[in-house]
Structures are given as structure tokens and as C-alpha cells.
Amino acid sequence: xxxxNSIVQRAPDVIAAESxxxxxxxSVTNGLYYGISDVARSIxxxxxxxxxxxxxIDDLTASYRIDRETCARETISFLESLRAEELLQxxxxxxx
Amino acid sequence: xxxxxLPRAPGPASGAGFDYVLCGWHTRSDLPLxxxxxxxxxxxxVDVRIEIAQGxxxxxxxxxxxxxxxxxxxxxxxxxxxxxxxxxEGRRIRVWLAPGAARKDAEIFLLGPAxxxxxxxxxxxxxxxxxxxxxxxxxxxxGHSGAGKSTTAAVMVAAGYExxxxxxxxxxxNGDASPGAWPYLRRxxxxxxSIAQLxxxxxxxxxxxxxxxxxxxxxxxxxxxxxxxxxxxxxxxxGPGATRTIDRLxxxxxxxxxxxxxxxxxxxxxxxxYRDHLEMCAHIAxxxxxxxxxxxxxxxxxxxxxxxxxxxLDGVLVDKRAGHLDRPRDAL
Numbered sequence: 001x002x003x004x005n006s007i008v009q010r011a012p013d014v015i016a017a018e019s020x021x022x023x024x025x026x027s028v029t030n031g032l033y034y035g036i037s038d039v040a041r042s043i044x045x046x047x048x049x050x051x052x053x054x055x056x057i058d059d060l061t062a063s064y065r066i067d068r069e070t071c072a073r074e075t076i077s078f079l080e081s082l083r084a085e086e087l088l089q090x091x092x093x094x095x096x
Numbered sequence: 097x098x099x100x101x102l103p104r105a106p107g108p109a110s111g112a113g114f115d116y117v118l119c120g121w122h123t124r125s126d127l128p129l130x131x132x133x134x135x136x137x138x139x140x141x142v143d144v145r146i147e148i149a150q151g152x153x154x155x156x157x158x159x160x161x162x163x164x165x166x167x168x169x170x171x172x173x174x175x176x177x178x179x180x181x182x183x184x185e186g187r188r189i190r191v192w193l194a195p196g197a198a199r200k201d202a203e204i205f206l207l208g209p210a211x212x213x214x215x216x217x218x219x220x221x222x223x224x225x226x227x228x229x230x231x232x233x234x235x236x237x238x239g240h241s242g243a244g245k246s247t248t249a250a251v252m253v254a255a256g257y258e259x260x261x262x263x264x265x266x267x268x269x270n271g272d273a274s275p276g277a278w279p280y281l282r283r284x285x286x287x288x289x290s291i292a293q294l295x296x297x298x299x300x301x302x303x304x305x306x307x308x309x310x311x312x313x314x315x316x317x318x319x320x321x322x323x324x325x326x327x328x329x330x331x332x333x334x335g336p337g338a339t340r341t342i343d344r345l346x347x348x349x350x351x352x353x354x355x356x357x358x359x360x361x362x363x364x365x366x367x368x369x370y371r372d373h374l375e376m377c378a379h380i381a382x383x384x385x386x387x388x389x390x391x392x393x394x395x396x397x398x399x400x401x402x403x404x405x406x407x408x409l410d411g412v413l414v415d416k417r418a419g420h421l422d423r424p425r426d427a428l
Contacts, residue, residue, distance in 0.1 A: 015371045016374075017374045017375050017378035018378065019346075019378045019381050020382060024374065024378055026374055033355055035347065035348020035349065035351070035352060037347065
């Protein structure tokens with residue numbers, strides 16, 4: 001279960017290409033293709049390097065008009081879906 | 097992302113074999129290709145060689161009936177009791193016919209998965225599509241087997257357009273990265289019902305054991321041997337949930353359609369070409385409009401197929417009967 005203290009980063013074996021406003025990704029591990037846009041794309045781009053979820057939410061609430069509680073709930077839900085698809089690496093240690 | 101500048105296949109242009117121009121490449125084949133006109137280009141060296149191989153194939157010891165193994169430069173394909181193929185460096189296909197196998201049945205796989213592998217090796221995107229040429233460029237009709245690609249192309253050829261390819265359309269990028277296509281197989285593989293409806297004359301059976309319900313038909317009009325810009329792609333919808341409108345796909349959905357319709361996609365993961373392939377699909381999706389085309393037979397307006405597509409191509413969609421088809425968002 002992810003928490004605000006979890007540190008997340010994109011899985012290394014994911015290849016992405018831009019298509020207009022969307023980002024299309026393929027996981028080399030499972031061969032599946034994914035498409036993301038809008039805030040999901042912003043989150044994906046923000047986790048190129050290890051990032052603490054609470055810091056990610058700080059950035060998002062500064063950029064989008066959304067209350068912190070809703071932002072945290074929806075961001076963690078999205079990150080959980082990334083993890084379920086093996087598109088996310090998670091650790092609980094300090095950010096390098 | 098561009099077509100590789102590959103060395104020419106060894107051997108002079110003259111000598112034994114049948115000469116064809118496929119995808120713009122001078123192709124010399126030991127096997128005659130059914131319903132494909134031979135074309136001799138004097139003085140030109142051979143780009144692709146199709147050889148009937150002697151001796152044991154690299155898959156001779158393999159007991160599995162089907163083999164599809166790909167690296168970036170070499171593909172091995174074994175089709176049960178039909179044939180085995182080795183495709184190398186984007187310029188040579190060696191064929192081992194199985195004992196008792198019909199040449200025509202082997203040809204189905206030679207010009208399908210084996211040729212698609214050769215295209216992949218050269219950095220082209222073989223799209224599962226039939227295509228025609230209009231005054232604006234190549235228009236592709238893409239879709240899964242049974243979606244109606246050949247029939248749709250045949251209907252449009254009967255309406256006055258030129259056939260560019262049937263079933264496989266290899267897409268390449270020109271010098272300024274515009275997607276386009278050379279003609280590939282300019283003969284249509286149609287079922288008896290379509291042949292009768294369009295009052296066409298079949299010229300040959302497709303297969304002996306395979307595809308027995310289909311026949312080859314020469315198009316009334318065939319595109320000339322030249323690379324032409326890809327104007328648009330229609331994705332033929334079928335089955336439950338098929339759309340009732342001609343909608344444009346954009347963004348990730350458009351890219352996904354190209355990924356789904358990549359012919360012999362198995363090459364991509366096995367050769368580790370995910371990045372090149374994804375970038376190619378994303379580039380084409382940004383450069384070329386892609387539309388979902390409803391299955392008109394299911395809407396009861398199949399007889400108006402050519403009229404509807406032509407109206408959509410012209411940017412003025414007039415649909416008196418259905419009344420639910422969208423006007424295109426980007427008229428030509």
C-alpha cells in the first residue's frame with residue numbers, strides 16, 4: 001500500500017512516445033501498451049527520478065486547482081494502478 | 097526510423113528466376129508468384145532474393161510444428177507441413193518447401209509473415225491493410241482478418257481508384273519523414289460472394305489446402321511503381337460495439353490502432369524493436385488522419401459503401417439514409 005512517505009519512480013523498462021497531448025507507453029516486461037494524458041501524464045513526467053509522494057502532491061496542488069486531500073487520494077490511486085501494471089518502482093527509503 | 101540503406105543482394109539481374117517489383121524493390125524469386133505480374137528492370141541489381149533452399153533448414157531439428165523466431169536481422173518461420181522460411185538482413189528469403197506441400201500454400205506465408213519480417217528488418221511498418229490511390233495519396237483500409245479490407249478496396253477500385261496493395265501495406269518514411277507507401281501486391285484476394293457482387297473474374301485459386309474459399313482477382317486499375325504519400329487510414333470496425341459513425345482517432349487511441357494493425361507484430365517484441373516501432377506508430381498517428389469506419393453491412397447500407405467513402409474523402413459527407421455519419425473534422 002502506498003503512503004505519502006513512499007518514494008516512487010518509473011519502471012526502467014518502459015518506453016514512451018508522445019502523440020499530441022497524449023503519451024503512449026509500452027512495457028518491455030509485459031509487452032502491453034498504455035496511453036495517458038492530462039494530469040496522469042504530468043505525474044508520469046514528474047517521476048522520471050525517485051520522488052516522495054508527498055512532494056509530488058505539493059507540486060500538483062501548486063499547479064492545479066484541487067484540494068490536497070482529493071489530490072492525494074487520486075494521485076495515490078493512479079500510482080497504485082501503475083504499480084499493478086508493473087510500471088512503477090516503489091521504495092520507502094530517503095530520496096537519493 | 098527511415099528505410100535502411102541496405103547493401104544490394106548479391107548476383108546479377110539476369111539469369112534464372114522470376115523478376116518482380118515489390119515495395120519498389122527489384123525482387124528475384126525462384127518461385128513464381130501467383131497473379132503477380134513479372135517486371136524486368138533492365139540493368140538494375142537485385143534488391144531482394146527469394147530462393148528455394150537446398151539441404152537442411154536451420155529449423156530442421158525442431159519438432160514443434162510452428163516456429164516464429166526473430167532477431168533484428170534474422171527471422172525463422174516454420175509453418176507445419178507447408179514450409180520453412182529464413183529471412184535475412186532485409187534482402188533474402190530462403191524457402192524450404194515441406195514434402196508434398198503445395199507451392200501456393202507456401203506462397204501465402206511467403207508473401208505474408210515472411211515478407212512482413214523482411215519489411216520489419218528494413219525498418220518499414222507493414223500495416224495489415226489493403227490500399228487504394230486517390231489524387232491526394234494512398235488511402236489504407238486496415239483491420240483484422242475478416243473485417244472487409246479486400247472487399248472495401250475492391251469496391252473502391254470498381255469505383256475508379258487504383259489498387260496499391262492487398263492485405264499488407266508496407267509504410268516507409270521519405271526524406272522529410274512523411275509517411276507513404278510503395279505498391280506491394282496489386283491483386284485482390286476475395287471470397288466468391290464479393291466476386292459475384294462486383295461482377296469480377298477470378299484468375300487463380302489462392303491456396304490448395306488453405307484459403308480455399310478465396311480467389312485472386314486482377315484489379316481493373318493498379319497503381320504505378322512509385323512511392324506515394326499516405327493520405328489517411330480507415331480502421332474497419334466489426335463485431336459487437338462497432339461504431340456507427342466515421343470518427344477520427346487521435347492521440348494514444350490512434351497510436352494503439354497502428355500497433356494493433358501491425359502485420360506480424362510478433363517481430364517487434366522478439367527483436368527488441370519496441371522503441372523504433374512505437375516511435376514510428378506515434379509519428380504516423382500525428383502525420384496521417386486515422387478514422388474508424390463502421391461495418392456498413394451491419395448498418396444495411398453496404399451497397400452505398402463507395403459513395404460514403406468517396407464523400408468522406410472529398411470532405412463532404414452526404415448521407416441521406418443513415419443520417420448519423422459525422423462530417424469529417426478536417427476536410428481535404
